[in-house]
Amino acid sequence: MTTAIRPKDRDAVIQSLRAGVVPRIGQHLIQVGRFNEIAALNKDIETVADSGSCIRFVIGEYGSGKTFFLNLVRAIALEKRLVTIHADLNPDRRLHATGGQARSLYAEMMRNISTRSKPDGGAMQSIVERFVTEALKEAKASGRDPEVVIHEKMNILSEMVGGYDFAQVIAAYWKGHDSGNEQLKADAIRWLRAEFTTKTDARNALGVRTIIDDGSFYDHLKLMALFVRLAGFAGLLACLDELVNLYKLSNVQSRNANYEQILRILNDSLQGTSVGLGVIMGGTPDFLMDTRRGLYSYSALQSRLAENTFAVKGLVDYSGPVLRLSNLSPEDFYILLGKIRHVFAYGNPADYLIPDEALKAFMEHCSKKIGDAYFRTPRNTITSFVNFLSVLEQNRQATWQGVLGTVDIKPDINPDLDIPQEETAVQTPSAALLPAEEEESLATFKL
Secondary structure: OOOOOOHHHHHHHHHHHHHOOOOOOOHHHOOOOOHHHHHHHHHHHHHHHOOOEEEEEEEOOOOOOHHHHHHHHHHHHHHOOOEEEEEEOEOOEOOOOOOOHHHHHHHHHHHOOEOOOOOOOOOHHHHHHHHHHHHHHHHHHHOOOHHHHHHHHHHHHHOOOOHHHHHHHHHHHHHHHHHOOHHHHHHHHHHHOOOOOOHHHHHHHHOOOOOOOHHHHHHHHHHHHHHHHHOOOOOEEEEEEOOHHHHOOOOHHHHHHHHHHHHHHHHHHHHOOOOOEEEEEEEOHHHHHOOOOOHHHOHHHHHHOOOOOOOOOOOOOOOOOEEEOOOOOHHHHHHHHHHHHHHHOOOOHHHOOOOHHHHHHHHHHHHHHHOOHHHHOOHHHHHHHHHHHHHHHHOOOOOHHHHHOOOOOOOOOOHHHOOOOOOOOOOOHHHHOOOHHHHHHHHHHHO
16 A cells, blocks of 8 residues: 655655755655665664764765765654754854854754754754753652752753853743743843854843854854753754865865864764764765865874775775765666656556656666766756656656657766865965964955
């Protein structure tokens, strides 16, 4: 018995694939292959839920499905009662900076914070509300004052870097909750989302002396991981995509500072000191292995991320921090086309627009046009297939044989190949006069 696909899910998947982007909902409808990789990440999620930590570098060619894979992992994490956050890096969002780019990355991650009941982001307030509600239940059961219970729960945070003010902000939210002061509650949520840009504004609104800024990015990530556990969730999973933007930084010092931040996160995770925090970073092989400007250009990272030399001749190792996405096989791609056809028909095989032989003919057409890239980096191929089915759906008099010959498919072009020229480590006389912050901003402007 087949299950009908809701029009909302069907349209979301089709429109996203047609635009060449990852669907926000309905990923399970078109998932194929990558079973070993998914199993490895599922084990990581269970480790985080068991008060552990994990870090993974998901490496794949441009257009190979990294973003889709990361979205799928986030969906699995939500089902396992984790809180997820995610963001794409760009010139204005980085792991380390002095001009607000790291705070901007943190703010974007907090805007996208999700729970199982709010999978599309914006779940910060519901998480804090859940923490307060749990504290009230505990206070009522023990006959104690709710504020005392809340402060006891927050003691573990106060001992961490930046934890005292974090605890003060949560206490301020409780006061707003208790007194009906909506403005105080809103200001507390703004602080947690890193939306305060000056310490003066934060002190006037909440009485705290610090804000989440570039220097405290990672410390507050660890604080948030502990807080969501106090709120009753299993842990925090952070997904960062497009790390190739660090690889593209032209300023050597800026790039190395970001790699130093990655090294810090990696060390904490491998040593188990970032409790309840999982980090997944997506990038291309160049971002990882380029010894001139990739992660391998930083010797400490190269030694920690080196390949397992015993995993050769068909042997695999999915336990290391680097997870290479295997290419889809032609068989996987055939199944994927069949699933897209199924989604088009709202899950009803009787309404399929094309027969099985058309799927094979489409693959042969793609192979002649662009070779085996059609299934190895399938983004453009999938878009073409969706366009192919759309024409057949709206022109019932047309035959798939007649339409197929008009389908034009071009190979995916990786924009990351066009990277800015690297600045030399030796400063020119004019550059030497610039403060470090201005020099870094200038490098960003050049991007």
